[in-house]
Amino acid sequence: MKHNRRQFLTRSGIIGGTALTLGLNTNLYSKNFNITKKNANMKLSFKPYTLELKHVFTIATSSRSTTPVMLTQIEYDGVIGYGEASMPPYLGESQESASAFLSKVNLSQFKDPFEIESILEYVDGIAEKNTAAKAAVDIALHDLIGKLLGKPWYKIWGFKKDTTPSTSFTIGIDTDEVVKQKVKEAEVYNILKVKLGRENDKDMINTIRSVTDKPIIVDVNQGWKEKEFALEMINWLNERNVKLIEQPMPKEQIDDMAWLTEHSPLPTFADESLQRLPDVIKAHGVYTGINIKLMKCTGLREAHKMLTLAKSLGMQIMLGCMTETSCAISAASQLAPEVEWADLDGNLLISNDPFEGTKIINGKIELTEDPGIGLSKAASY
Amino acid sequence: MKHNRRQFLTRSGIIGGTALTLGLNTNLYSKNFNITKKNANMKLSFKPYTLELKHVFTIATSSRSTTPVMLTQIEYDGVIGYGEASMPPYLGESQESASAFLSKVNLSQFKDPFEIESILEYVDGIAEKNTAAKAAVDIALHDLIGKLLGKPWYKIWGFKKDTTPSTSFTIGIDTDEVVKQKVKEAEVYNILKVKLGRENDKDMINTIRSVTDKPIIVDVNQGWKEKEFALEMINWLNERNVKLIEQPMPKEQIDDMAWLTEHSPLPTFADESLQRLPDVIKAHGVYTGINIKLMKCTGLREAHKMLTLAKSLGMQIMLGCMTETSCAISAASQLAPEVEWADLDGNLLISNDPFEGTKIINGKIELTEDPGIGLSKAASY
Numbered sequence: 001m002k003h004n005r006r007q008f009l010t011r012s013g014i015i016g017g018t019a020l021t022l023g024l025n026t027n028l029y030s031k032n033f034n035i036t037k038k039n040a041n042m043k044l045s046f047k048p049y050t051l052e053l054k055h056v057f058t059i060a061t062s063s064r065s066t067t068p069v070m071l072t073q074i075e076y077d078g079v080i081g082y083g084e085a086s087m088p089p090y091l092g093e094s095q096e097s098a099s100a101f102l103s104k105v106n107l108s109q110f111k112d113p114f115e116i117e118s119i120l121e122y123v124d125g126i127a128e129k130n131t132a133a134k135a136a137v138d139i140a141l142h143d144l145i146g147k148l149l150g151k152p153w154y155k156i157w158g159f160k161k162d163t164t165p166s167t168s169f170t171i172g173i174d175t176d177e178v179v180k181q182k183v184k185e186a187e188v189y190n191i192l193k194v195k196l197g198r199e200n201d202k203d204m205i206n207t208i209r210s211v212t213d214k215p216i217i218v219d220v221n222q223g224w225k226e227k228e229f230a231l232e233m234i235n236w237l238n239e240r241n242v243k244l245i246e247q248p249m250p251k252e253q254i255d256d257m258a259w260l261t262e263h264s265p266l267p268t269f270a271d272e273s274l275q276r277l278p279d280v281i282k283a284h285g286v287y288t289g290i291n292i293k294l295m296k297c298t299g300l301r302e303a304h305k306m307l308t309l310a311k312s313l314g315m316q317i318m319l320g321c322m323t324e325t326s327c328a329i330s331a332a333s334q335l336a337p338e339v340e341w342a343d344l345d346g347n348l349l350i351s352n353d354p355f356e357g358t359k360i361i362n363g364k365i366e367l368t369e370d371p372g373i374g375l376s377k378a379a380s381y
Numbered sequence: 382m383k384h385n386r387r388q389f390l391t392r393s394g395i396i397g398g399t400a401l402t403l404g405l406n407t408n409l410y411s412k413n414f415n416i417t418k419k420n421a422n423m424k425l426s427f428k429p430y431t432l433e434l435k436h437v438f439t440i441a442t443s444s445r446s447t448t449p450v451m452l453t454q455i456e457y458d459g460v461i462g463y464g465e466a467s468m469p470p471y472l473g474e475s476q477e478s479a480s481a482f483l484s485k486v487n488l489s490q491f492k493d494p495f496e497i498e499s500i501l502e503y504v505d506g507i508a509e510k511n512t513a514a515k516a517a518v519d520i521a522l523h524d525l526i527g528k529l530l531g532k533p534w535y536k537i538w539g540f541k542k543d544t545t546p547s548t549s550f551t552i553g554i555d556t557d558e559v560v561k562q563k564v565k566e567a568e569v570y571n572i573l574k575v576k577l578g579r580e581n582d583k584d585m586i587n588t589i590r591s592v593t594d595k596p597i598i599v600d601v602n603q604g605w606k607e608k609e610f611a612l613e614m615i616n617w618l619n620e621r622n623v624k625l626i627e628q629p630m631p632k633e634q635i636d637d638m639a640w641l642t643e644h645s646p647l648p649t650f651a652d653e654s655l656q657r658l659p660d661v662i663k664a665h666g667v668y669t670g671i672n673i674k675l676m677k678c679t680g681l682r683e684a685h686k687m688l689t690l691a692k693s694l695g696m697q698i699m700l701g702c703m704t705e706t707s708c709a710i711s712a713a714s715q716l717a718p719e720v721e722w723a724d725l726d727g728n729l730l731i732s733n734d735p736f737e738g739t740k741i742i743n744g745k746i747e748l749t750e751d752p753g754i755g756l757s758k759a760a761s762y
Contacts, residue, residue: 114532116539117719149530149537151495156530156537158497158682277693301539308689312658338498 042107042144044137046072047381048095051086051323051350055172055182062090067323070098070133071354073380074140076113081144082355082378083331085136086295086324086346093132101126101133113144120301131275131298132322138299139331139373146372152334153374154367157304159337164365167344168193168217171208173200179207190363191243192216193343197223201233205240217341219246222272227256231263238265244341246291246318247271258286269318269341277302280309289316289340294332295324300373307335321346330357331373336365354379423488423525425518427453428762429476432467432704432731436553436563443471448704451479451514452735452762455521457494462525463736463759464712466517467676467705467727474513482507482514494525501682512656512679513703519680520712520754527753533715534755535748538685540718545746548723549574549598551730552589554581560588571744572624573597574724578604582614586621598722600627603653608637612644619646625722627672627699628652639667650699650722658683661690670697670721675713676705681754688716702727711738712754717746735760 051067072083087093104126110119123137146153154161169189171182186192192212194204197220208216218237224230230248237245244267249257251273261268267288274283275296283290290310292303310317318341319332329347336342336358342365347353356377359366368374432448453464468474485507491500504518527534535542550570552563567573573593575585578601589597599618605611611629618626625648630638632654642649648669655664656677664671671691673684691698699722700713710728717723717739723746728734737758740747749755 112536114536114539115541118541118544145539149532151530155493155495158495158526160496160499281694305689305693308686309693312686312690313662 041076041111042113042141043075044072044102044105044107044140045075045381046070046099046102046136048099049325049354051325052352053323053349054351055349064089067350068095069324070095070102070136071325071327071381072102072136072140074107074113074137074144076144077148079144079147080378080380081140081142081147081372082327082375083136083138083140083143084325084327085132086322086328087132088322091132091295091322093130097130098133098136101130102136105137113141113148116141116145116301120298124298132295135294135297135299135328138301139294139328142300142331142334143372143375150371152367152369152371153300153331154334154337157334157338159335161337161367163338164333164336164367165339165342166190166363167342167360167365169345169348169363170195170343173198173204176203176207179204180211183208183211188360188363189345190214193219193345195219195221196233197221202236205237205242209240213241216240216242217244217246217343218242219271220248222247222250224248225250225253227253227260230256230260234260234264234266242266244269244289244318247273254286261287264288267316269316271320277305277309280306280313280315284313284315287315289318291318291320291343292335292339293320293322294328295322300331300334303332303335307338311338316340318342319344323349325350325353326355326357327373327375327378330355330368330375333358333365333367334373336367422457422492423494423522424456425453425483425486425488425521426456426762427451427480427483427517429480430706430735432706433733434704434730435732436730445470448731449476450705451476451483451517452706452708453483453517453521454761455488455494455518455525457525458529460525460528461759461761462521462523462528462753463708463756464517464519464521464524465706465708466513467703467709468513469703472513472676472703474511478511479514479517482511483517486518494522494529497522497526497682501679505679513676516675516678516680516709519682520675520709523681523712523715524753524756531752533748533750533752534681534712535715535718538715538719540716542718542748544719545714545717545748546720546723547571547744548725548741548746550726550744551576551724554579554585557584557588560585561592564589564592569741569744570726571595574600574726576600576602577614578602583617586618586623590621594622597621597623598625598627598724599623600652601629603628603631605629606631606634608634608641611637611641615641615645615647623647625650625670625699628654635667642668645669648697650697652701658686658690661687661694661696665694665696668696670699672699672701672724673716673720674701674703675709676703681712681715684713684716688719692719697721699723700725704730706731706734707736707738708754708756708759711736711749711756714739714746714748715754717748 056065070085074081168191169186170193246269269289270283270287271291317339320343324346326347357375437446451466455462466479549572550567551574627650650670650672651664651668652672698720701724705727707728738756
C-alpha cells in the first residue's frame with residue numbers, strides 16, 4: 001500500500017524537487033489512485049510548490065527571491081485537510097528532505113484522526129529535526145479535525161476572535177529610497193518590523209523615522225555580540241518608539257542575555273534560542289517572551305502547548321512565520337487571540353498564494369469563521 | 382433578569398441549604414421560568430444535593446457519612462451542559478457559599494459559549510477561592526461545548542481512549558476486620574489507596590498485605606513531620622509493593638520535601654501543596670508529580686493547562702477527586718488517557734449517584750463515546 005502510493009506519487013510527478021503549477025483539476029490524488037484497502041483511513045499526499053516573493057528579501061546573512069514549500073493534504077471520509085511546510089534554505093530543510101520524510105509517514109495505521117496526540121508523537125519519532133515537514137502533517141491534521149468538528153481552531157481552543165493583535169510588517173534592508181518607498185507601501189500596517197544587527201542599524205531606523213512615527217519591532221537575529229553595546233542600542237531604540245527586541249544576542253550567550261533582559265527597558269524575545277516545547281522553560285528568566293513559529297516547533301499542537309506553558313510562566317508571546325502561504329499563516333493565526341504580538345506577514349510577501357484565509361484588515365489579524373485552520377479558499381492538486 | 386432568576390430560584394427552593402430529591406420532571410428550570418430576554422444566551426441554574434456515602438469515610442482529620450454538592454446546568458440553544466461542585470467541609474466551601482457565588486455569575490453577557498477562556502476568566506474574577514463553585518460552571522460549560530461539537534472532550538483534546546490507567550480505590554481507616562472486608566469488596570480494583578499519617582500506619586499496611594499483594598498508593602495527608610522518619614517509612618513501604626506517596630509532609634516544609642523526593646525510591650506527589658496552575662511550577666523540583674483535582678483547580682480548563690505544563694516539565698500526573706457524582710468524575714476522566722495515575726473513585730463511594738458516565742471495567746477507567754464530559758445518563762431537575 002505504502003509502496004504503491006509512493007509509486008503513484010512518483011509517476012504523477014507529485015514527488016519531486018521541481019515546482020509544479022497548481023492545476024484546477026481538484027484532488028487529482030483521489031481521482032486517479034486506486035484505493036484497494038477498504039478501511040484505509042487517512043490519506044496523506046504532498047506536492048512541492050515554489051513561492052515567488054514580491055521583493056528580494058534580505059536578512060543579516062542572505063538574500064533571496066523565492067521560497068520552496070511543500071503542500072500537503074490529508075483526506076479522510078471525504079474531507080480534505082490542508083497543510084504546508086515552508087523551508088527557507090537557512091533552516092536546513094528542502095523539498096527533497098520533506099519528500100523523503102513525508103514518504104515515511106504512514107497514517108493508515110491510525111483509525112481515528114482525533115487521536116492526534118498519538119499520531120503526532122509517531123510522526124515526530126520518524127526522524128529527528130524535519131520540523132517544517134512535521135508541521136505540514138500537523139497543520140493538515142488540524143484542518144481536517146476542525147472541519148470534522150465544524151469549527152475553526154480558535155473556537156475549539158476557546159479563544160475570542162476580536163482579541164487578535166495587529167500584525168507587524170517587515171521592511172527589508174535596502175537603500176534609503178527603497179526603504180522609504182516600502183514604508184509608504186506599508187501604510188495599512190500598524191506596526192513595522194525591522195531586521196537589525198548590521199553596521200547601519202541606526203541609519204535604518206533614522207530612515208524609517210524620517211517618514212513615520214509608527215511603532216517598530218526589531219529583530220536583531222543574534223547580531224549584537226556585547227551586552228553593554230546591546231543595552232546601549234536598546235536604550236537608543238526605546239527613545240524611538242521601538243516596542244520590542246527579538247534575539248538581540250547570540251543564542252549561546254545565555255548569561256549575557258539574562259543580564260540584558262534584566263536591564264532592558266524593552267521586552268526581549270527568544271527566536272533563534274527557541275525551537276520547541278522544552279526550550280520555553282530554558283528561555284524563562286532569560287527572555288521576556290518567546291517567538292513561536294509553526295515551522296520550527298512542528299506545528300499547531302506543540303505551538304498551543306508552548307503558548308500554554310509560556311502564559312503560565314508569565315512570559316509574553318509573539319507569533320512568527322516564514323515566507324509561507326495563507327495556509328500556514330491562517331493556521332498560526334488561530335492562536336493569535338491569545339498573544340501580545342504577531343508577525344504573520346509571510347503570505348503578504350508572495351505573489352502566488354494558492355490559498356485564502358485569515359486576512360489583515362486595517363493592519364489587524366481578522367480570523368474567518370471557516371472551520372479547521374480557517375481557509376476560505378484552497379487549491380487542491 | 383438576574384434578580385428575577387434569583388427570586389424564582391429562591392421561591393422554587395432551588396437555592397437553599399437543604400438537600401432536595403432529584404425529581405423526574407426534567408428541566409424544571411426551563412419549564413417554569415419566563416424567559417423575557419429574547420437573545421439571552423447561556424442560562425445557568427443550580428441546585429443543592431447531598432451525597433450519601435456507602436461507608437463512613439475517615440481521613441487523618443475527620444469522619445463523615447454525607448458530602449454536600451451543588452449541581453449545575455447551563456442551557457444554550459436547547460442543549461444542556463451538566464456540572465457539579467463537590468464540597469467536603471474541610472475545603473471551606475458549602476452549599477451556601479456556592480449558592481452565593483453562582484448567583485453572581487451572569488453568563489447572559491456572553492454571546493458564544495465557545496469563548497470559554499474569556500468566560501472562565503470572568504467567572505474566576507468574581508471572587509477569590511470558591512474553586513468548587515467555579516468548577517461547577519467550568520464543567521457544565523465543557524459539557525455544553527462538547528455536546529455542541531458532538532464529541533467527548535478526550536477526543537477534542539486529541540487523546541486516545543485506550544491509554545487510560547486503572548483507578549485506585551480507597552480503603553478507609555478502620556478495624557482490622559473491616560479493612561480486610563473492604564479489601565475483599567474491592568476485588569475488582571487493581572490498585573488500592575490507603576490514607577496514612579497516623580499512629581498505626583504500619584498496622585494498616587500489614588493488615589492489607591495479609592489479604593492481598595495488589596499495588597497500593599499511599600496518601601499521607603501531610604502526616605509525617607520529619608524528613609528522616611518519612612524516608613524510613615517510604616523505604617519500608619517500597620518493600621511492600623507501594624507505588625507512590627502523596628503529600629508525605631506538611632506543605633510548608635518545602636526544603637524537607639525536596640530532600641525527601643531526591644532520596645525517595647518512590648515518586649512523591651503534591652496534593653495539599655497544590656491548588657492551581659501557578660502551583661505546578663512551585664512543585665517542580667520538590668515533588669515527582671502532581672495530583673490534579675477539578676474541585677481545587679476550578680475545573681477542566683485549568684486542569685488541562687496544568688497537565689500540559691506538568692508534562693512539559695517532565696512531571697508525573699495523578700488525577701484525584703472528592704466524593705462526587707459521575708458528573709464530575711466523568712469530566713475528570715476525560716484527561717485520564719494522558720495521566721500515569723488516577724484516583725477517580727469518588728462516585729463509587731456513594732449510593733445516590735444521579736448520573737451515569739465513565740465506568741470502571743476490570744478496575745480500568747473506560748470512557749464513553751458520549752459527547753461533552755461523557756455522560757450517558759443525566760438527571761435534569
